[in-house]
Amino acid sequence: MSDDCVFCELIRRGDMTPNDWSEAGPGFRVFAPLNPVTKGHLLVVPTEHVTDALDDPRVTAFTMGAAATVAKGPCNFITSVGAEATQTVRHLHIHIVPRRQHDGLQLPWSEWDAERAELVQDYSILEGLLDSLADKGER
């Protein structure tokens, strides 16, 4: 728990929250965001405070597993790391965004742009990862 974290505060207060706790399991909570983008949009939040998906991979994996038990049908799982990636609450959370045909919700990369794609094709980060896995005999 973190004293200055809004999600830790919501978890600490239990059912005394501004949101309806729709579902909860051991180690995580599920609730509706203040500004849902589609019908049924939910947040899955670990009860353990970690700042984001890179902070503790064990908690990230657990939270993604929890989201997989909660989600129903077509959806996006979205999580952000850092303000640059639009993370506004510094406590790991996974958005479950239910999707429907022609719901009109655009993802940032919905419009394919060949020129831009060429500019951002830099997979050098993967080369280091693959070398690291090979060194550990995991490849």
Ligand SMILES: [Zn+2]
């Ligand atoms: Zn927190």
